[in-house]
């Protein structure tokens with residue numbers, strides 16, 4: 001069964017990459033970049049060997065990895081891995097143990113697990129001082145690596161399976177609540193990462209001591225225990241990890257069994273949508289302006305799709321949490337709102353046609369002028385803009401008032417708006433040049449690497465976005481302390497607007513010319 | 526209005542010349558020529574993978590052809606989309622609908638994209654929902670629709686702006702017999718006023734009963750086309766189809782699959 005699953009996953013990956021060169025390039029580039037990053041971090045961790053706090057760093061690294069594995073797939077769908085879908089094998093008579101073994105094996109394939117393995121190895125090497133002194137210590141050290149990897153992967157899959165209904169369910173009533181929880185956890189993880197990255201190990205020892213008692217801390221602590229000669233403790237900790245993995249597998253299987261044999265409970269009572277009045281001003285506006293029509297449509301699509309609603313809520317929450325975390329580490333300034341704008345760019349604008357997928361054929365079929373094409377682009381940006389711009393303004397104002405730096409408020413907003421504009425401009429260009437369908441179903445087998453491409457596009461655009469607003473940032477530095485600092489608000493806003501307008505001109509034209517090709521790409525999902 | 530006049534004097538509703546499409550070096554449509562007279566009920570039949578969906582996508586402006594031209598109601602679909610798209614109604618196959626709209630909202634959205642006046646959209650949408658038996662499901666999300674209901678709401682969306690030419694890819698697939706009869710009646714009425722329907726189907730009896738004209742596609746080529754009587758040449762359409770595209774059923778008779786059916790478990 002393991003062989004079947006692994007073979008299936010590899011075959012799917014190969015055929016999906018073969019269907020599109022752009023996707024293959026995106027997948028390979030994404031893999032290379034993330035593995036390179038992981039190697040860099042791993043070497044850093046490994047070089048810590050011998051430092052007094054190296055074992056604590058390993059504990060922190062393991063905890064961070066575990067949190068990332070739990071949170072990231074939930075907030076971003078299956079995180080670029082939609083290829084292993086055990087529910088599709090529901091019709092085959094497969095015993096639970098073999099099913100889970102096979103599913104685990106196929107879950108271990110991919111860039112994510114590879115990066116994790118690299119990081120774990122780095123952290124273990126860092127903590128392994130004296131571990132080669134005895135056979136039992138060496139054995140514990142070597143065993144800790146696969147156990148930790150399994151713990152991450154299995155816990156992530158088990159959680160994803162048990163929340164699959166909430167994430168893909170037609171109502172997704174739990175999803176919003178879940179979004180709140182994830183955001184809090186994610187924010188805390190960010191806080192941990194920032195404080196450790198910023199100042200060596202600024203965490204109070206208590207936190208490390210607590211983390212050591214959490215499951216991801218067990219294999220990390222086992223290494224130190226073994227090196228210290230406390231072999232019984234070490235073995236107990238490893239056995240605990242293994243037992244936990246087994247329990248998670250049981251939970252995973254139970255969730256899968258439920259997924260296979262029950263339908264989405266929210267369909268038991270189908271959703272009825274009240275169709276509002278359609279004469280009057282709203283109807284006239286929507287009929288007369290294609291931009292407003294597309295925007296209205298996009299907005300309700302966002303509001304009704306639990307996953308996208310959650311992404312949006314999470315992005316808003318991160319935009320709020322970022323300044324809070326920054327304040328906690330001592331950066332008390334409204335400029336922190338710029339970070340919020342950046343995080344937003346990282347998660348939301350994405351690819352404009354991703355949400356609709358091949359359903360945009362009806363827009364393509366009615367795309368009669370270049371003006372229509374521009375309306376498609378602007379309409380898809382508007383709903384996000386009207387949500388995020390006031391939100392950033394409120395956050396920046398709040399931070400300015402609390403920190404007493406109201407003098408920097410206008411400039412902070414100017415830089416934020418410039419960044420937002422550039423982010424949206426980039427989103428338009430990417431959507432038109434490299435449209436990606438966003439898999440509606442995170443379990444879909446069809447296209448591994450696809451949502452990886454989606455996130456990679458977002459990531460690259462947010463990096464480029466920062467480069468593109470360098471002039472505005474330079475302006476903020478140059479005018480710092482001067483009475484003309486407020487000028488940055490109109491200038492930055494104009495800069496962002498200009499970026500959008502210039503891109504809109506060229507991309508509208510290109511969308512008009514290439515709409516059928518874009519549809520063909522989206523059709524491949 | 527008036528009945529479709531006979532003969533060549535009338536300009537064709539759809540002219541397709543030398544249409545061609547390759548996917549990764551594999552030819553899917555290989556030089557299709559079609560002349561579809563105005564007011565005709567035109568059936569497109571052919572085995573799976575013959576290129577029906579690919580051809581219809583290229584004819585309606587959803588898939589760019591590698592070569593060839595398409596004129597609909599006198600306008601080149603790929604040179605003059607402004608005029609052509611206005612005159613085309615489409616029910617595609619294998620493309621998604623907006624899952625998170627209700628059926629009624631989907632029609633409303635389509636009407637607005639088509640720039641119809643709001644009151645017209647409302648009135649037509651209600652009538653279409655009523656005729657197609659979707660009134661009750663009108664406020665349900667499309668994501669909760671059955672396969673047949675999807676076909677019906679797609680058909681309603683295609684009819685909404687009353688286009689002179691309608692392209693339907695397998696409109697009767699999964700549709701129940703009562704609804705199918707309704708759809709047939711709607712389409713008959715529609716072509717009787719001079720509008721044109723082009724549709725693909727696998728149900729020969731249906732095509733023979735409905736169509737004035739038929740084209741048989743196989744391996745990306747038109748192997749027979751003309752009026753129904755010309756194509757069927759005195760036999761039933763089904764017999765003629767089997768004769769033209771060959772009968773792999775013979776293989777099943779000749780001893781392969783011998784293991785099938787003698788259940789031992």
Ligand SMILES: Nc1ncnc2c1ncn2[C@@H]1O[C@H](COP(=O)(O)OP(=O)(O)OP(=O)(O)O)[C@@H](O)[C@H]1O
Nearest residue numbers: 548549552553571572573574575576577578579580
């Ligand atoms: N996007 C695509 N990429 C690659 N090949 C394709 C694509 N779309 C269609 N094809 C191929 O083109 C050929 C024609 O397919 P098409 O869908 O037009 O057939 P069809 O006549 O509609 O068949 P059916 O009766 O099953 O609907 C098939 O061989 C199919 O595999």
Ligand SMILES: [Mg+2]
Nearest residue numbers: 577578579618
């Ligand atoms: Mg087809």
